[in-house]
Amino acid sequence: MSRAHDFPAAARAALADAQLRANLRGATHTIRARRAAAVAELPDFEGLREQARRVKDDALDHLDELLARFEAAATAAGAQVHHAADAGAANAFVAAIARDHGVTELVKTKSLATDEIGLDAALAATGVEAVETDLAELIVQLAGDTASHILVPAVHYSRGQVRDLFLRTIARGRELSDDPRELAEVSRVYLRERFLRAGMGVTGANAGVAETGTVCVVENEGNGRMCTTLPSVLVTVMGIEKVVATLDDLALLLRLLPRSATGERMSSYVSLLTGITPGDGPREYHIVLLDNGRRDALADPVGRQALRCIRCSACLNVCPVYTRVGGHAYGSIYPGPIGAILTPQLWGMERHAELPFASSLCGACAEVCPVGIDIPEVLLHLRARAVREQAPAAEKVVYGAAAWAFGAPRRFAAAQKAVRAAERPLARRGLVRRLPGPLAGWTEGRDLRPVARETFREWWARERGSEERPGRCREKPPVREEKAP
Amino acid sequence: MNSRRGEAVVAGFAERLALQHVEVRRVAADAVAAAVAGVCAELGVRRLGVPPALPEPWRPAGVDVVEDHGLAPAELDTLDAALTGCTLAIAETGSLVLAAGPDDGRRALSLVPDVYICVVREDQIEPDLPAAMPRIAGVVRDSGHPVVIVSGPSATSDIELHRVEGVHGPRRLVVLLVGPG
Amino acid sequence: MKIALFITCVADTLFPETGIAVVRVLERLGHEVVFPAGQTCCGQMHVNSGYRDDALRLARRFVDVLGRDDGVDAVVSPSSSCVGWVRELLPGVAREAGDERLAADAEALGGRLFELSELLVRRLGVEDVGAAYPRRVTLHPTCHSQRVARIGDAPQRLLAKVKGLELLELPEATECCGFGGTFSIKNAAVSLAMLEDKCRNILATGADVVTAVDPSCLLHIGGGLSRLAPAAPGGPGPAVRAVHLAQILAAEAGA
Numbered sequence: 001m002s003r004a005h006d007f008p009a010a011a012r013a014a015l016a017d018a019q020l021r022a023n024l025r026g027a028t029h030t031i032r033a034r035r036a037a038a039v040a041e042l043p044d045f046e047g048l049r050e051q052a053r054r055v056k057d058d059a060l061d062h063l064d065e066l067l068a069r070f071e072a073a074a075t076a077a078g079a080q081v082h083h084a085a086d087a088g089a090a091n092a093f094v095a096a097i098a099r100d101h102g103v104t105e106l107v108k109t110k111s112l113a114t115d116e117i118g119l120d121a122a123l124a125a126t127g128v129e130a131v132e133t134d135l136a137e138l139i140v141q142l143a144g145d146t147a148s149h150i151l152v153p154a155v156h157y158s159r160g161q162v163r164d165l166f167l168r169t170i171a172r173g174r175e176l177s178d179d180p181r182e183l184a185e186v187s188r189v190y191l192r193e194r195f196l197r198a199g200m201g202v203t204g205a206n207a208g209v210a211e212t213g214t215v216c217v218v219e220n221e222g223n224g225r226m227c228t229t230l231p232s233v234l235v236t237v238m239g240i241e242k243v244v245a246t247l248d249d250l251a252l253l254l255r256l257l258p259r260s261a262t263g264e265r266m267s268s269y270v271s272l273l274t275g276i277t278p279g280d281g282p283r284e285y286h287i288v289l290l291d292n293g294r295r296d297a298l299a300d301p302v303g304r305q306a307l308r309c310i311r312c313s314a315c316l317n318v319c320p321v322y323t324r325v326g327g328h329a330y331g332s333i334y335p336g337p338i339g340a341i342l343t344p345q346l347w348g349m350e351r352h353a354e355l356p357f358a359s360s361l362c363g364a365c366a367e368v369c370p371v372g373i374d375i376p377e378v379l380l381h382l383r384a385r386a387v388r389e390q391a392p393a394a395e396k397v398v399y400g401a402a403a404w405a406f407g408a409p410r411r412f413a414a415a416q417k418a419v420r421a422a423e424r425p426l427a428r429r430g431l432v433r434r435l436p437g438p439l440a441g442w443t444e445g446r447d448l449r450p451v452a453r454e455t456f457r458e459w460w461a462r463e464r465g466s467e468e469r470p471g472r473c474r475e476k477p478p479v480r481e482e483k484a485p
Numbered sequence: 486m487n488s489r490r491g492e493a494v495v496a497g498f499a500e501r502l503a504l505q506h507v508e509v510r511r512v513a514a515d516a517v518a519a520a521v522a523g524v525c526a527e528l529g530v531r532r533l534g535v536p537p538a539l540p541e542p543w544r545p546a547g548v549d550v551v552e553d554h555g556l557a558p559a560e561l562d563t564l565d566a567a568l569t570g571c572t573l574a575i576a577e578t579g580s581l582v583l584a585a586g587p588d589d590g591r592r593a594l595s596l597v598p599d600v601y602i603c604v605v606r607e608d609q610i611e612p613d614l615p616a617a618m619p620r621i622a623g624v625v626r627d628s629g630h631p632v633v634i635v636s637g638p639s640a641t642s643d644i645e646l647h648r649v650e651g652v653h654g655p656r657r658l659v660v661l662l663v664g665p666g
Numbered sequence: 667m668k669i670a671l672f673i674t675c676v677a678d679t680l681f682p683e684t685g686i687a688v689v690r691v692l693e694r695l696g697h698e699v700v701f702p703a704g705q706t707c708c709g710q711m712h713v714n715s716g717y718r719d720d721a722l723r724l725a726r727r728f729v730d731v732l733g734r735d736d737g738v739d740a741v742v743s744p745s746s747s748c749v750g751w752v753r754e755l756l757p758g759v760a761r762e763a764g765d766e767r768l769a770a771d772a773e774a775l776g777g778r779l780f781e782l783s784e785l786l787v788r789r790l791g792v793e794d795v796g797a798a799y800p801r802r803v804t805l806h807p808t809c810h811s812q813r814v815a816r817i818g819d820a821p822q823r824l825l826a827k828v829k830g831l832e833l834l835e836l837p838e839a840t841e842c843c844g845f846g847g848t849f850s851i852k853n854a855a856v857s858l859a860m861l862e863d864k865c866r867n868i869l870a871t872g873a874d875v876v877t878a879v880d881p882s883c884l885l886h887i888g889g890g891l892s893r894l895a896p897a898a899p900g901g902p903g904p905a906v907r908a909v910h911l912a913q914i915l916a917a918e919a920g921a
Contacts, residue, residue: 012855027646077629135652136643152643159645180644188652195653196558196597212625222596222639222654228631229592230558247622251614262642265501266578266614269654270634271592272621277630279555280591302762320842324859358853360846360860361714363813377758383716391716399712403720406675406707407727416679431892441854445861446889449680456673456682460701 004390005331007354014325020156024326027155028317034263035314035368042259052256053372055249056308059241060298066210066243067289074213077275079285084237086292087117093288094119094202094235095126101233101284103128103200107191109217109224110134111204112311113237113290115147115333119202130202133191133223135184142169148327150334151261151313156326159183191223201227201282205238206310207253208287211246212274215287218257220268228271234282236273239290241298241307253310256370260312293346302381306341308371315365315375321358330355337365341378344386353390356382413457420451494576498610499662501579505637506650507658517604520661521545521568528600528657530565536590539568543604553594561593566600567655573620574605577613578636581605581660584621585630592633601655603635606663667790668698672732672743672779675707677881677910684744684881687916688782691795692742694916700738704731710751713759714847725756726768733775740789744912746781746879750814753779781811782912783820783879793823798919800830804873805911806864806887808880809842821879821911828914834871838863845886861890868906869895875909884908 014020039045059066071081084090098106106123108114108130120130120141132141136154140147143165147153154162159178166183167176170190176182203224207216215236217224228234244250250272258267276285298304316322316336327335332343332352340359344352356379365375387396405415426432432448434440442448454462502509512520522545525533530548537552544550551564570588571581581603583589588604595601611617624630639654650656669692673685689699709724729752732741743749753776760769786792805825811817825833844850844860851857864887868876876891878884888908897905 008853008855011853015855015859023645030646133653134643135641139643152646154643155646157644159647162644180647180649183644184641184649184652191653192562196562212629214625220639221641221652223652225592225596225633226653229596247625248618251618255614264636266575266580266634266636268635268637268639270636272625272632272634274625274629274631277585280585281593281631320844320860321853321856324856356716357849358856360809360842360844360849360857362809362842362846364809364840364842367813377755380713380716380755380759381762383714384718385716387716387718399715399717399720403712403717403724406724409704409706412675412706419679439851441851441857442889444854445858445893446886447892448889449885451679452682454682456678456685457701457703459682459686460703464701 004351004353005355007329007331007358010329010331011321011325011358014329019158020326021324023156023158024323027152028323031152031263032317035260035317038259038263038265041265042255048252048256049370049372052252052370053308055244055252056371057305059244059249060304060307062245063240063243063298066245067240069210070208070213070243071289072213073211074275074287077213079213079275079287082286082288084288084290084292090117090237090288090290090292091119091122093286094237095123095128097233097235097286098123098128098200099126101199103233105129105131105194105198106200106202107131107133107194107198107223107227107231108202109204109219109227110137110153111202111237112147112150112333113204113239114202117237117290117292119237131191131194131198133195133227134221135187138187138191139165142166146328147333148335149313150311150316150336150338156328195223195226195230198227198231200233200235201231202235202237203227205236205242206257207250208238208243209245209247209250210243214247214250214272214274216250217271217273218254218267218269220262222269225269225271228273229281232282233284233286235286235288237288237290239292239294241294257310257312260314260368260370297342297345300345303341303345303378305373306338306345306378308373309338309342310371312370314368314370318364318368320360320362320364330358337375338373341375341382344382349382349386349389353386356386409457413455416451416455423450426450494610494612495607495662497612498574498576498579501576502660505579507579507637507660509660509662512661512663514663514665515542517543517661517663518545521602522547524602524659525566528566530600532564534561534564534567534594534598536569536588536594538587539570539590540588543568553591555591556593558593558597561597564598566602567594567598568602568604569595570604571609572624573617574610575612575614575617575634576610580634580636582617582621582632582634584624584632585628592631595633595635596654599655600657600659602659602661604661604663607665667739668700668737669785670732670738670741671699671701672705672708672741672748673701674743674745674748674881675711676885677744680885681881681910684910684912687910687912688742688744690916691782691912694796695790695792702731702734708748708752709756710748711847713751713755718759718763722760722763722765722768725752725760725772728752729768729771729775732779733771739778740785741775741779742782742785743779744782744879744910745881746808746811746815746817747882749779749781750810752776754814781815781817781879783824784815784817787820787823794827795824795915797827797915797917798829799914799917801875802832802834802873803875803877803914804834804836804868804871805839806836806843806868806876806878806883807839808878808883811879812840817879821877824911824915825877829919831914834873836871837867843883843887845883847882850886858890861886862894865890865894873906875907875914877909877911877914879911881910884910
C-alpha cells in the first residue's frame with residue numbers, strides 16, 4: 001500500500017525553490033488579473049454561476065439517468081460507449097482499441113482524466129507511444145515530469161528551462177533561444193508530422209451532453225482539433241461527472257469556462273462531437289466513461305459538490321497556498337483548493353488525510369468558483385472525516401483536553417493560570433521566542449505574546465464583580481458589586 | 486431566426502475579431518472573389534482549398550482552386566490556404582461557427598492549411614452565444630454533424646503565460662465581412 | 667442598549683486590553699455592557715481542526731450562555747472569525763449533524779450577534795465614536811471578516827472618523843495573512859511564507875500601527891513583525907505594532 005502523502009514536508013521543500021516560487025507568482029498573478037477582467041464584463045456573474053451550480057447539481061442528482069441517455073444518444077449517432085470502473089479498466093479499453101487497429105503511435109490532447117489513470121505509461125507498457133500534443137503536456141512528458149497545474153501544467157518551468165529541455169530532446173543539435181515564439185514553433189513542427197500521420201487520437205472531455213450524446217472539447221492550440229479530426233480512430237476518456245443534460249446547459253458552461261480559466265470570452269476552438277459523421281473526421285469513435293472514485297465522492301452529500309468542477313483552475317490561481325508551493329506539493333493530479341477536496345474523496349483519506357488541512361480557510365477560492373463550490377465548507381467537512389478516520393492518538397488527547405478545559409469557566413480559568421505559570425520561564429522581555437515540541441512551528445518565524453498578567457475575566461471580576469465565585473488566586477480578591485443577573 | 490442585424494452587432498463583431506487578432510475586411514457582396522484574390526496575392530497563396538459546394542462567385546481567379554473531395558491529411562498540408570463560408574457568427578466572442586452548412590466544408594479543411602479565409606455575411610451574425618445556440622443545437626440534434634466554434638487563431642500561453650499565436654490551427658485567420666447585396 | 671460581551675478565548679487570555687477597550691467604547695456611547703462569565707470558547711478551533719463533536723458540544727454551551735434571554739439587546743465580539751463561525755457556519759454544521767435545536771438556537775443568537783465594527787456602524791448607526799489616535803495606521807481586512815461575517819467596510823468607516831489618524835492603504839490587502847488556526851503550526855512553512863509577504867506589505871506602507879478586527883490574525887501578524895522588524899536589534903518587540911481596532915476606537919485625546 002502506498003504511504004500517506006506528506007503535504008507539509010512537500011510544501012516546505014517547494015517553498016525553498018526560489019525559481020519555482022517566482023514562476024508560480026508571475027503566472028498565477030497574471031491569470032488571476034485576466035480572469036477578474038473577463039468576469040467583470042459579465043452583467044451578472046453571480047446569477048450565472050448560481051444557474052451553473054444548479055445545472056451541475058441536477059446532473060449529479062440524476063447521474064445514472066443522464067449517463068444512460070448519453071450512451072443511447074451517442075450510440076445512435078455511431079459512437080461506441082464503454083464503462084470503466086477504474087483506471088485499469090479504462091487503460092485496458094484504450095490499449096485494446098489501439099491493438100485492434102495496429103496503432104503504435106497515437107496523439108492525445110491535454111486530459112486530466114487520462115493523466116489521472118496513468119494512460120501514457122499503461123500504453124507504453126503495451127508498446128504504444130502516446131504523444132502529448134498540448135504544449136505544456138509535451139514539456140512535462142519530455143521531462144519525465146508530472147503536471148503541476150490544471151490549466152497550464154508546465155507553469156513551473158521558465159522559458160530557459162523549456163529551451164534546455166527541447167535542446168536535450170526534440171531540438172537536439174540546433175540553435176535555440178528562449179523566446180516562447182521560437183519554442184512554440186519547435187513544438188509545432190515536431191507535432192505537425194505526428195498529427196498528419198497518426199492513426200488514432202485520444203482526448204478528454206470538458207463536458208458530455210446527455211440529450212444528444214455530444215462530447216465537447218475546449219482548447220486554444222488547435223491540437224484538440226487535430227486529434228479529433230485527422231486520425232481515423234478517436235477515443236475520448238470522460239469522467240462521469242462531466243455529463244450535463246442539454247445543449248443549453250453546455251452553452252451556460254461555455255460562457256463561464258473560458259473567462260474563469262484563461263480570462264478570454266471564448267477559447268480559440270470549441271468542438272462539439274456527436275458520434276460519427278461519414279466523410280468528416282474519424283470513422284470510429286469510442287467514448288470511455290470513467291468512474292475511478294467519482295461514485296464514492298457522489299455518495300457524500302456535502303462532499304459531492306466537488307464533482308461540479310469544470311476544471312477552470314480559477315481557485316488555484318487565487319489560493320495563497322497553491323500560488324506559493326505549486327501543484328507537485330499536493331501529490332495529486334488535482335492540486336490546489338479543488339484538489340484538496342477532490343483527491344481524498346476520489347482516492348481515499350488514508351493517503352490524502354493532510355490535504356484538507358493544506359489551507360488557511362481564507363475563502364478566496366469560493367469567491368471565484370464559477371459553479372459555486374463552497375470549498376471551505378467541504379474542507380471543514382473532510383477535516384472531520386480525516387479526524388474520525390486518521391487522527392493520531394496524541395492529537396486526539398490534546399484536543400480532548402482542550403475541549404474539557406473549555407467545558408466550564410472554572411476549568412478554563414484554571415487552564416489559563418496553568419499556562420501562564422508554565423510560560424514564565426520561556427518569556428524573554430515579555431515575549432516567548434521558542435516553544436517546545438509540536439508547537440515549535442509557531443515560534444519558527446513568530447514571537448508569541450504570553451498569557452496576560454491579568455486575563456480579561458480576571459479584570460472584569462476585579463473591576464466589575466462577577467456572576468461566579470472567584471477561584472483562589474494570588475491577586476487581591478475582586479470587588480463584589482451586586483449586579484443585576 | 487432570432488437575430489438582430491443592427492449595425493451595432495456587425496460593428497461589435499468586427500471590433501471583437503480585431504481584438505482577437507483576426508484580420509477583418511469589409512467586402513461588397515459582389516466583390517468576394519476579388520477580395521479573396523487580394524488576400525491570396527498578399528499572403529503568397531497559390532493553392533486554395535475550398536468545399537465542393539463553395540459558391541462560384543466566391544472563387545478567385547489567379548489561384549489554383551482545389552475542391553476538397555476528402556483530401557488526405559498530407560494532401561491538405563500542401564494547400565496554402567482554405568476558403569469557406571460559415572453557418573453563423575457570434576459578435577460578443579468574435580466567433581465563426583462551422584456547423585456542416587453547405588459552404589462550411591469538412592473540419593479538416595479549415596484546420597490544416599496555414600491560412601484560413603472565412604466569408605461571413607452580416608445577416609449571419611448573432612449578438613452572443615445564447616442567441617446563437619438554438620441554431621447550433623438544431624444542427625446537432627437534427628443531424629449529429631460535428632460543430633466547431635472558431636474564435637481566433639490558435640494560441641498557447643503555456644510558457645510563462647506568454648501568449649504565442651499560431652500553434653496548430655491556422656496561424657493566419659482572415660474574415661471577409663460581406664454587406665447586404 | 668444592553669450589550670453582552672463575547673470576549674473569545676484568545677482575547678480573554680492574550681489580549682485583555684482588547685476586551686477592556688470594547689467595554690470603554692460602548693460605555694462611552696452610553697450603552698450598558700455585561701459580561702456573562704460562564705462563557706469559554708465558541709468551538710471554532712475544534713471545528714476547524716476536524717473535532718466536530720467537541721465543537722458542537724462547546725457551541726451548544728456557548729449558545730446557552732450567550733443566547734440567554736435576559737434583556738440583552740445584542741451580543742458583541744472583537745473577533746469576526748468567531749462571529750462568522752457562530753452566525754454563518756454553525757447552523758449548517760449543527761443541522762448536518764442532526765441537531766436541529768442547536769441550529770435554530772444558533773440562528774436566533776446569530777440574529778443579534780455582531781462583530782464590533784458592524785455593531786457600531788450597522789446596528790447602532792455610529793461612525794464617530796469620539797476617538798483620537800494620532801498615528802499612521804494601516805488596516806488588514808481579515809478573510810473571515812470579509813468572506814464569512816461579511817462586515818464590509820465598517821472598519822474603514824470608523825477609522826475615517828478617528829481624530830488625527832492617518833489611514834494608509836495596504837498593498838495586496840485581501841491576501842490572507844496565513845494564520846488559519848492550526849494551519850499556522852501544521853503548515854508552519856507555508857504560513858510563514860504568507861506572513862512574510864503580509865508583513866512586507868505592512869512595512870511598505872510606513873505605518874506605525876497595523877490594525878484588524880481579529881485577535882488571532884493580530885497575534886500572528888504581531889508575532890511576525892516582532893521577528894521580522896524588531897524595534898531594537900535582536901528584538902523582541904516590533905517596530906510596527908499590531909493593535910486591535912477596539913483599542914484605537916477606545917483611545918481618547920491626551921491618551
